[in-house]
Each structure stands twice: as C-alpha cells, then as structure tokens.
Amino acid sequence: MADARPAPAEPVTAALDPTRSDGRRQRASRSRAAVVEALLGLYREGVLRPGVAEIAERAGVSERSVFRHFQDLEGLAAAAIERHWEEVGHLFDPPDPSGCREDRIDAYVSQRLALHAAVAPVARAAQLLAPSSPTIADTLTDRDRLLRSQVAAQFAPELADRTPADRTELLTALDLAASFRAIEHLQVGDVGPRRARAAVRRTVAALLATPARPPRTTEPGDQETCT
Numbered sequence: 001m002a003d004a005r006p007a008p009a010e011p012v013t014a015a016l017d018p019t020r021s022d023g024r025r026q027r028a029s030r031s032r033a034a035v036v037e038a039l040l041g042l043y044r045e046g047v048l049r050p051g052v053a054e055i056a057e058r059a060g061v062s063e064r065s066v067f068r069h070f071q072d073l074e075g076l077a078a079a080a081i082e083r084h085w086e087e088v089g090h091l092f093d094p095p096d097p098s099g100c101r102e103d104r105i106d107a108y109v110s111q112r113l114a115l116h117a118a119v120a121p122v123a124r125a126a127q128l129l130a131p132s133s134p135t136i137a138d139t140l141t142d143r144d145r146l147l148r149s150q151v152a153a154q155f156a157p158e159l160a161d162r163t164p165a166d167r168t169e170l171l172t173a174l175d176l177a178a179s180f181r182a183i184e185h186l187q188v189g190d191v192g193p194r195r196a197r198a199a200v201r202r203t204v205a206a207l208l209a210t211p212a213r214p215p216r217t218t219e220p221g222d223q224e225t226c227t
Contacts, residue, residue, distance in 0.1 A: 036083050105201060113183065
C-alpha cells in the first residue's frame, strides 16, 4: 500500500526568504555607513588622504568590503563629503537679512564663521581632492554659488545703486572677505577666534563704506590719472 502521507515541503532558500534578504540589506547598509563615517572621522583628525587599509580598520570591516560598497576611493570620498554636507546643511541657510547695515554685517560674519568651524576639516579634504574628482569639484562650485547669492541678498541695498561693474567688484570682495579661504588663513595663523571675527567684520564694513564708483570713461588699457 502506497504511503499516503504528503511529501515534506522543500526548504525555503535564503534567496527567497524576505527576512534573510532584509537582514543582508541592513548589514550592508550598516557596513557602508560605517565606511563613510570612518573616512569622515579621519578627515576630522586631519588625515586628508587615508589609505583603504586605514579606512577599513577604522570602520571595522575588511578592505574587500570597502570596495564592495564603493568602486574606488574617489567614489567613497564623494559619498562621505555629500554625507557631511547633509549633516551641516542647516548652516548653509542664509543669514538674517533684516535690520540695519551693522546688524546684517554681524549676521553675515556669524554665519560664515560658524560654517567654517563646522566644515573646515572636510572642506580641506574636498579642496585637496577636487582637481581629480569632477563630482567633488561640482559640489564645491555649487556651494560657492549658493554662498555668493546669499551675499548679494544680504547686502542688496548697498549693491543696488552701483554700476554693474562696480556692483560685481564689490560683491566679489564681500564674498572673498568672509570666504572659507580667508577665514582659514586667519585661523591657521596666530590670530585667535575673537580677532579673526573682528578682522573679517572690519573688512566687510570697510568694503560697504566705500563710495560707489562712477562709470568708467577710459577704455581698458588706457592710462588713468590720479587726482
């Protein structure tokens, strides 16, 4: 007599088990995040060009795992820098444009100094890597454009009554006076934070106090006489 008992069901394979699949994805996501955070941690410590072994050791993963998540170190660097921008994105909000000129100068200088303090270590790495990474270079360009547009809005009353050439020149000078590079120059020297703030603020105030230049009456290359 044939056995009437049903045949045992075939085991569900790991590939078809959604719980196991989700678990693998979660582990992969945690591993990827650990690699990104490891690189950011090294940047913050001043290690701007760490090797894959150093990154893997910090993340607690194998070197092979690093390249399982990222095609190369440039891709990893771009992901880490983008992650950092997300963390400090609120610092890119425009400064308060209300109030008198002195209030707007204070708000502008405070925003730029706070931004420098938060992004300096990663920004140094980004500037170092930008020449060889189009992705990072594009990100820096976009950030520079955003900050320049904020300067134009912050000091719109002072820029409004100037000629186009004078307006562009003043806008560029204002942006440069509180730029990352300018603040970096002050911070790496013997100038402390209080004096650095005072120097930046004084520069911005002096630029805004300069009278509007009349339209040029000489052609480029012509000799101008001093009065």
